[in-house]
Amino acid sequence: MESVTPKLRLQNVQKTFRDKKGALTPVLEDVTFDVQDQEFLVLLGPGLCGKSVLLQLIAGLDEATGGRILLDGSPIQGPTPKVSMVFQKTGLLAWKTVMENVEIGPKYAGVPKEERRRTAQKFIELVGLAGFENAWPRQLSGGMKQRVGIARAYAAAPELLVLDEPFGALDAQTRYVMEEEVLRIWEQEKKTVIFVTNNIEEAVYLGDRVVLLSSCPARVKNIYNVDLPRPRDMLSAEFLALREEISGAMDLSI
Template sequence: MTPGPILRIEGLRKTFRTNNGGTLEALAETSFNVSENDFVCIVGPSGCGKSTLLRMIAGLETISAGRIGYRGEPVSRPQKEIGMVFQEYSLLPWRTVLDNVALGPEFGGAPREEREAKAKEYLRLVGMEDFSGAFPHELSGGMRQRVAIVRALANDPDVLLMDEPFGALDAHTRILLQKELLRVWENFRKTILFVTHGVDEAIYLADRILVMSARPGRILEIFNVGMERPRDRAHPTYGQLAEHILSILEREAAFSATGKNG
């Protein structure tokens, strides 16, 4: 028997209450599944609810309607099996790199020797072992994001949610970290749900790409990338897929500007 999806999103909606007592619909009815070990990217216009969707899956935001299922069980609060990496790094400035990565195992009650050994193992994986004793302010943006990623992995989650983790980085560092993330994913085979503004980034990374509409966000199309890794950005198929997705996003941006939704 084929196992069910690791994540099942069914009829999910999110409405916020505004300061003047009105409502703002951030996410329209949204449904999709994520299979185990998949790398799925979500792209869409600014303000379409991508980050809100990820926060609901993480249990950090309440849902207005619908259901989020993890291995068949409803998600209503944060849980160890679903980790999250934010764009803002979210490292604790008073803790060293080693102690930041060891944070999850520490909360889980692991002895110091065990959690430090685990943290060192993950830091070696991303070439950061020589910076174990450094503090976050002593690191570059790319280095801080490496630490944030392995800190999430040190919790040993089944699912890793990533909210534009490379959005604040320069182009060269972003490309290097994309390659590094794929190497880590291939090593550990976690399930990754990755929000990005970059169509190129989505095509380079993902097995599948979910394209969202302008607000209120909903899934317009799902693309199976179907290209072997490592991917060649100069390949015609790469360019054709990018052009197609960009045309959808440009249309949605026009709808948003005129107050209409496609």
């Protein structure tokens, strides 16, 4: 049987930082896993374990100290339009409207104004913000800002979308609504998604698979296949059993 090249492959990825005194601090150690095309993969780990650092390497915003990161079989060398990132702090441009924020990727890619406006409008509507095209970021709630960030990421036409704890600052109800929204958009757009969280329930609810990372320096402790039908019932015996299994293996935050 012919093997399928994964969308993303991490092979023995390492990252070490040097402090002002020259001492070396390892953050990632031999991180290895694959991500399949159109998969929703969750990176789960305790706070400050190196999850965000790993995402920055995948997005080409920093370089690994060792190992390889391959996208469609080719090394990632610097930022690439194939990868879009959504941060916990959305980083919306305060002096630009919702429409202008969402269309910024296509604009810098040289897409003509009329075409990029159509693209931006599509994703503004997809994230449920029709009617807010001319609103300013200061007029939006936290959940609405995250919707703009997601629309902006998708409008850039990436092949891989990485989300760095995007709902961590939201209240519980808004967080649940946004989890539902990100799943709905993923199912419609068929993009490959890597989602970072330190919340076990969120990981099991969202992921096709969950990659569990250790405390810093991060290593892959285990990979869990979440073979539960969607939409998932957080109170089902199967969901709670998997949640308990992962909880027992997860390092505590310090």
